[in-house]
Amino acid sequence: MTEQEFIPNTYTYTLENGSFKWSSPSNIALVKYWGKKEDQIPENPSISFTLNDCKTITTLSFVKREVSDSFSFDVFLEGQRKDDFKPKIETFFKRIENYLPFLKAYHFTIETSNTFPHSSGIASSASGMSALALCLMSIENVLSDEIITDGFFIKKASFLARLGSGSACRSLEGALIVWGENKTIEESSDLFGVKFPFQVHPDFRNYQDTILLVDKGEKQVSSTVGHSLMHNHPFAQERFKQAHTNLSKLTEILQEGNLDEFVALVESEALTLHAMMMTSMPYFILMKPNTVEIINKIWSFRQETGSKVCFTLDAGANVHVLYPEKETDKVLKFIKNELVAYCQNGHYICDKIGNGAKQL
Known part of the structure; x- marks a missing residue:
C-alpha cells in the first residue's frame, strides 16, 4: 500500500x-x-x-x-x-x-x-x-x-x-x-x-516477560534524539544490514523452536542497540550499574541450570527477562531470590505475550 x-x-x-x-x-x-x-x-x-x-x-x-x-x-x-x-x-x-x-x-x-x-x-x-x-x-x-x-x-x-x-x-x-x-x-x-x-513453534507461544524496573525515572536521552544520532554514525550502515540478517534468522528460529539460537540473537540485539548509543557522537549510556549486574546474574543462572531465560533491553535501563511459559516457576523464583535486589524499590512487572489492542 x-x-x-x-x-x-x-x-x-x-x-x-x-x-x-x-x-x-x-x-x-x-x-x-x-x-x-x-x-x-x-x-x-x-x-x-x-x-x-x-x-x-x-x-x-x-x-x-x-x-x-x-x-x-x-x-x-x-x-x-x-x-x-x-x-x-x-x-x-x-x-x-x-x-x-x-x-x-x-x-x-x-x-x-x-x-x-x-x-x-x-x-x-x-x-x-x-x-x-x-x-x-x-x-x-x-x-x-x-x-x-x-x-x-x-x-x-x-x-x-x-x-x-x-x-x-x-x-x-x-x-x-x-x-x-x-x-x-x-x-x-x-x-x-x-x-x-508464519506458524510459530509451541515453545514461543505464551512467552513470558518479567520487566525489572531498574530505573523508573525519565530517560537521560529521548528516543527521538537517539534515533537522530544514527544519521552520521560510523557503524550505521553495517547495523542496518545486520538487522535485516537477524530478522531473517529469527524468522527461522521462531518456526523451528531453537531456543538457544533465540537467546543468542535476542541478547546480541539488545547489546548492539546500546553499543550504537555508546558509539554515537555525542555518546551516552542508558544502562545503569544494576542493569549490568542483572545481565551477569542471568548469564550465570543460565550456565548453572540450563535454563532458556534471556534478557532484552529497550532504550533504557530496565531489563526485560524473557522465558518460555514452562519455566515460569523456576525463573520467577530466581528473579525473587537474586534479581529483585537490583530493582528500584524492589519493583518488577510480570507480563506475558498478548494479542493487541481492545476497544473498551
Missing part, C-alpha cells in the same frame, strides 16, 4: 460529540529498530513481542466546533493536566491531518493512563500513540460513508500511530509484529506493522 491509499474521500456523516475508549499494549522488540528517515520511516526492519498487561488506556472525547486553522485539545495523564505533552501531540496531529481531515473540526479531550511507570523504558509512547490512533480511527469509522473493513481499520491505525511514535505501529496486534520492509516477510512495509505470517 501507499500513503495515498490512507487519504479518505469527503466525509458524508457528521458527529456533534462523543467519545471512544481503547486500550493498547506496549511491545518489546526482539530485533531492534534504531535510526529513521523522514516521515518516521525506519532505517531497518524490526520484530516485537506484543505485551499483555503493560498498556495505555485512552479515552478520546470530542465536541464539534467551528473549523479553525489550529488544533484544539487538552491532555490528561492519570487525571492530571499534562500541557507538556501537547507539543508532541500537536506534531502528531500535523503529520496525520492529511489522512484525518476532521481533526480541526473538533475540540478533543485526551484522557490517558498507563498500567506501568511513564518514561521508564517500557515504550509508553508506543502504547499511548497507538491507543490515540485507534480512538481517532473510531471517529473516522463513523464519519465515513465507505465501509472500513477491520483489516483496513487496523492497518491505517498502525500507519497513523507510526507517525506519532515509530514503535507504536507494532502495538495494535499480537503476538509477533514486523515493521519495516524485509525480503523474508512478503507483506512487510515501512508504513505500518504486519503480523508475523
Whole structure:
C-alpha cells in the first residue's frame, strides 16, 4: 500500500460529540529498530513481542466546533493536566491531518493512563500513540460513508500511530509484529506493522516477560534524539544490514523452536542497540550499574541450570527477562531470590505475550 491509499474521500456523516475508549499494549522488540528517515520511516526492519498487561488506556472525547486553522485539545495523564505533552501531540496531529481531515473540526479531550511507570523504558509512547490512533480511527469509522473493513481499520491505525511514535505501529496486534520492509516477510512495509505470517513453534507461544524496573525515572536521552544520532554514525550502515540478517534468522528460529539460537540473537540485539548509543557522537549510556549486574546474574543462572531465560533491553535501563511459559516457576523464583535486589524499590512487572489492542 501507499500513503495515498490512507487519504479518505469527503466525509458524508457528521458527529456533534462523543467519545471512544481503547486500550493498547506496549511491545518489546526482539530485533531492534534504531535510526529513521523522514516521515518516521525506519532505517531497518524490526520484530516485537506484543505485551499483555503493560498498556495505555485512552479515552478520546470530542465536541464539534467551528473549523479553525489550529488544533484544539487538552491532555490528561492519570487525571492530571499534562500541557507538556501537547507539543508532541500537536506534531502528531500535523503529520496525520492529511489522512484525518476532521481533526480541526473538533475540540478533543485526551484522557490517558498507563498500567506501568511513564518514561521508564517500557515504550509508553508506543502504547499511548497507538491507543490515540485507534480512538481517532473510531471517529473516522463513523464519519465515513465507505465501509472500513477491520483489516483496513487496523492497518491505517498502525500507519497513523507510526507517525506519532515509530514503535507504536507494532502495538495494535499480537503476538509477533514486523515493521519495516524485509525480503523474508512478503507483506512487510515501512508504513505500518504486519503480523508475523508464519506458524510459530509451541515453545514461543505464551512467552513470558518479567520487566525489572531498574530505573523508573525519565530517560537521560529521548528516543527521538537517539534515533537522530544514527544519521552520521560510523557503524550505521553495517547495523542496518545486520538487522535485516537477524530478522531473517529469527524468522527461522521462531518456526523451528531453537531456543538457544533465540537467546543468542535476542541478547546480541539488545547489546548492539546500546553499543550504537555508546558509539554515537555525542555518546551516552542508558544502562545503569544494576542493569549490568542483572545481565551477569542471568548469564550465570543460565550456565548453572540450563535454563532458556534471556534478557532484552529497550532504550533504557530496565531489563526485560524473557522465558518460555514452562519455566515460569523456576525463573520467577530466581528473579525473587537474586534479581529483585537490583530493582528500584524492589519493583518488577510480570507480563506475558498478548494479542493487541481492545476497544473498551
